[in-house]
Amino acid sequence: MKEAGAASRPFERGLITVSIMLATIMQALDTTIANVALPHMQGSMSATQDQISWVLTSYIVAAAIMTPPTGVLAARLGRKRLFAVMVTGFTIASMLCGAASSLVEIVLYRLLQGAFGAGLVPLSQAVLLDTYPREKHGSAMAMWGVGVMVGPILGPTLGGYLTETYDWRWVFYINLPFGILALIGILAFVPETPRDRRRGFDFFGFAVLSLAIAALQLMLDRGESQDWFASTEIVAEAMLAGLFLYMFLVHMFTAREPFLEPALFRDRNLAVGLFLIFMVGVVLLATLALLPPFLQNLMGFPVLTTGYVLAPRGVGTMIAMVLVGRLIGKLDTRLLILLGIGLTALSLWEMSGFTTEVPVSTIVWTGIIQGLGLGFIFVPLSTVTFSTLAPHYRNEGTAMYSLMRNIGSSIGISIVVTLLAQNTQVNHADIANVMTPFRTMLQSPWLPQAWNWHTMSGVTALNGEVTRQAATIAYLNDFTFMMWVTLLSAPLLLLLRKPRVPAVVEPAATE
Secondary structure (H helix, E strand, C coil): CCECCCCCCHHHHHHHHHHHHHHHHHHHHCCCCCHHHHHHHHHHHCCCHHHHCHHHHHHHHHHHHHCCCHHHHHHHHCHHHHHHHHHHHHHHHHHHHHHCCCHHHHHHHHHHHHHHHCCHHHHHHHHHHHHCCHHHHHHHHHHHHHHHHHHHHHHHHHHHHHHHHCCCCHHHHCHHHHHHHHHHHHHHHCCECCCCCCCCCCHHHHHHHHHHHHHHHHHHHHCCCCCHHHCHHHHHHHHHHHHHHHHHHHHHHHCCCCCCCHHHHHCHHHHHHHHHHHHHHHHHHHHHHHHHHHHHHHCCCCHHHHHHHHCHHHHHHHHHHHHHHHHECCECHHHHHHHHHHHHHHHHHHHCCCCCCCCHHHHHHHHHHHHHHHHHHHHHHHHHHCCCCCHHHHHHHHHHHHHHHHHHHHHHHHHHHHHHHHHHHHHHHHHHHCCCCCCCHHHCCCCCHHHCCCCHHHHHHHHHHHHHHHHHHHHHHHHHHHHHHHHHCHHHHHHCCCCCCCCCCCHHHHC
16 A cells, blocks of 8 residues: 555646545535525525524534544544545535435534534645645645635535525535545545554543534624623633633643644744634635625625626636746745735725625626635645644644634634624614704705605615615625734734745656
């Protein structure tokens, strides 16, 4: 059996890359593909809005809990064996989700789907880093980034198309061909890693970390609907998350064989990279959480049209991946990340000036710019984060990298949704304070007759328009907030060490 890193020929590397990319795309799509199908699931399952949200929550919590142990499981079972088990389990769970006939069933199957899918992204990243020599890590991360970044962006488009054209169940059935092809490729081409049977599993460390992550994810997911810290549930979840995280940190620094070795975080590039990918996660999915309701609720776009308008964002990301793959090694990686931060901030600045009459071309153009920016951040950041990390830490490092990105996404979505609701209320009150029938402007003949102050329907219609404008301003405030978050991450680049460029050309290339 070949050991990891034995894939020396370009053709062999290509087969390995295609195999694991199928698994990566399958998992990445599922982070957003089900979102647009939720109203259809709600009707099919006769569920309330709060109940159907557990279809998303169960997946997120299970995936977050099962991401950290990926490295330990890969060491004990072998990376290829674990990869095959997770792809098989994820595909079967997807089929069960599509066939679910009740809310309890689909929530249970989504838990399984999240648990099996948690390790697919970090495992695929670790396989590519071992398959390609160090001087080709930039190109490898560019290919890997296509699946990780484009999947969530194209998820709403594909999910909307499948739901409108066929049925919501097809957002899960679509995983079957990806899963089968990925499994065949993994079994045939991916080399196995040595199994470390002597490595122990820190059950206590895993348990307290899992409880901390679960409590945090539940708090973030349910905070807005429960009015945050006015709710006993949210306060309890926050306290539990803090308590279990404290217990995990104390245990990690005092145990003989902790779940995560403290030495992992002594690598400066990894530590800084984890924080930066957290910031990327905040912007990536928070933007995708805001734009669909903005386009549908305020601009009146149908679901399918919304998907088509958002799709060019993925095109921008893919263009960036191609360019970055060629530029890494020729330019300072940190400069590429800085360019990506600048482009992302520019797109958010443009979005902060949107109106409900903004042309579709402007939405598409800002999406392409943001896609370019995120692509220029994601690939170089993935490369530089692991450029100084010891190879035996790669499984744990990639797992923590995925975990931080996912937690960043959860926190980002919670923050922008909360700010949206609060700012909409504040803006509504501010606008309503100046809306009186005695203002000269409100007596203008060009105002719609439907806004007649002397009828109940007119007052209702005018209040609806005030609410619409208040929500629009709140969306723009969110875009501005994310722009500042993006810009504030730039100084962290000064903490990154410049990646070492190997002096020796890869020997295998001459074979």
